[in-house]
Amino acid sequence: MYSIFRTWINRYLAKEEAVLLILMIIAAVVVLMTMGDILAPFIASIIIAFLMQGVVARLESWGTPHLVAVIAATLVLIGGLALIILVLIPGLWQQTVRLVGEIPALLEEWRGILLLLPEKYPGWVSEVQIEQLFNLAANRLGSMGQNVLSFSLAQLPVLVGVLIYIVLVPILVFFFLKDGQQVMAWLSTFLPRERPVMTRIWQEMNLQIANYVRGKVIEILIVAAVSYVAFILLGLNYALLLALAVGFSVLIPYIGAAVVTLPIAMIAFFQWGWSSEFMTVMVVYGIIQMLDGNVLVPLLFSEAVNLHPIAIILAVLFFGGIWGFWGVFFAIPLATLIKAIINAWPTSETVMAYSQQESSAAERETVYGEDLTESK
Numbered sequence: 350m351y352s353i354f355r356t357w358i359n360r361y362l363a364k365e366e367a368v369l370l371i372l373m374i375i376a377a378v379v380v381l382m383t384m385g386d387i388l389a390p391f392i393a394s395i396i397i398a399f400l401m402q403g404v405v406a407r408l409e410s411w412g413t414p415h416l417v418a419v420i421a422a423t424l425v426l427i428g429g430l431a432l433i434i435l436v437l438i439p440g441l442w443q444q445t446v447r448l449v450g451e452i453p454a455l456l457e458e459w460r461g462i463l464l465l466l467p468e469k470y471p472g473w474v475s476e477v478q479i480e481q482l483f484n485l486a487a488n489r490l491g492s493m494g495q496n497v498l499s500f501s502l503a504q505l506p507v508l509v510g511v512l513i514y515i516v517l518v519p520i521l522v523f524f525f526l527k528d529g530q531q532v533m534a535w536l537s538t539f540l541p542r543e544r545p546v547m548t549r550i551w552q553e554m555n556l557q558i559a560n561y562v563r564g565k566v567i568e569i570l571i572v573a574a575v576s577y578v579a580f581i582l583l584g585l586n587y588a589l590l591l592a593l594a595v596g597f598s599v600l601i602p603y604i605g606a607a608v609v610t611l612p613i614a615m616i617a618f619f620q621w622g623w624s625s626e627f628m629t630v631m632v633v634y635g636i637i638q639m640l641d642g643n644v645l646v647p648l649l650f651s652e653a654v655n656l657h658p659i660a661i662i663l664a665v666l667f668f669g670g671i672w673g674f675w676g677v678f679f680a681i682p683l684a685t686l687i688k689a690i691i692n693a694w695p696t697s698e699t700v701m702a703y704s705q706q707e708s709s710a711a712e713r714e715t716v717y718g719e720d721l722t723e724s725k
Contacts (some may be wrong), residue, residue: 369541370690381672390517390521395516399528400562400563408421415527419526423522426522434515443587444587447587554682554686569597569599570596574644576592576595576596579633579634583626583630585616585620591613601665601677604665605704660688661681665677667680668684
């Protein structure tokens with residue numbers, strides 16, 4: 350047993366960079382698990398600055414000075430926050446309260462429809478089962494509605510925390526965008542000078558993860574905006590709430606679209622029944638999903654994230670269970686990062702191959718140097 354364990358260590362921990370990577374990963378997980386709430390504004394600022402870096406780079410490519418580009422990107426962020434606080438959140442709150450108030454009537458209508466099933470299929474479903482199902486749903490939704498409608502001064506600490514975010518995050522984002530290169534240079538002084546594995550992982554992150562995160566934000570905005578306009582034109586109730594759900598559904602491939610289809614179909618059915626309006630809403634929603642998967646995604650994501658669907662679903666379940674919304678949002682980038690670490694991990698074979706490449710390169714330089722000396 351000891352020899353097997355020693356062989357494994359010699360193979361996968363043959364280089365000090367591998368040990369340092371393990372320590373850094375453990376430290377990052379411990380910090381997030383123990384101090385995640387305290388450092389939440391700091392972490393959120395890093396994520397937002399990472400997203401806004403593309404705006405700064407684009408402005409600089411047009412000849413804009415760095416400081417001016419950073420100020421412009423920060424103003425865009427502040428404008429987006431103001432739009433969310435003054436327009437989006439009040440509209441969502443009104444529609445949510447309205448929907449919660451109408452849930453009992455919706456359940457009663459749906460109960461009347463499902464009670465027809467025991468008459469048609471008595472061997473498959475009974476009236477008692479349907480009553481039990483609806484009693485359970487009514488209790489769950491009733492408690493949820495009370496929590497939504499009882500929003501009062503009890504949530505004052507949450508509002509204070511939100512205000513801190515609104516003031517602190519834009520300031521931190523500004524300094525991260527302004528002095529990001531200096532911060533990275535300072536952090537690199539604590540790392541080994543020769544770090545090919547870390548360099549390879551960073552290049553993988555910068556190539557795939559940066560493009561994925563920025564592209565996913567743009568995809569959410571476009572899909573939500575198009576869905577909102579379509580639902581408004583079709584006269585669908587709770588258009589803003591449903592459009593936001595459709596936008597965030599793109600975070601979970603293969604599952605999000607299927608899950609959001611149910612509330613859209615239910616609200617459209619309760620509003621119009623089996624009519625042409627209902628079919629029009631479902632067809633338009635299907636067209637939006639089709640255009641998103643076949644047109645928008647290929648345009649936004651130039652570098653495809655090469656992950657198996659099982660790995661994507663597992664990453665969404667795992668990271669979403671640990672970090673909630675942000676875990677779901679960054680599930681695929683984190684899975685890509687794990688894959689990059691595994692592919693770049695220094696084993697004894699890769700270290701030996703790397704050493705052989707360095708020695709062969711040195712030999713070629715020596716031979717060429719001697720040839721040049723003799724020719725002279």
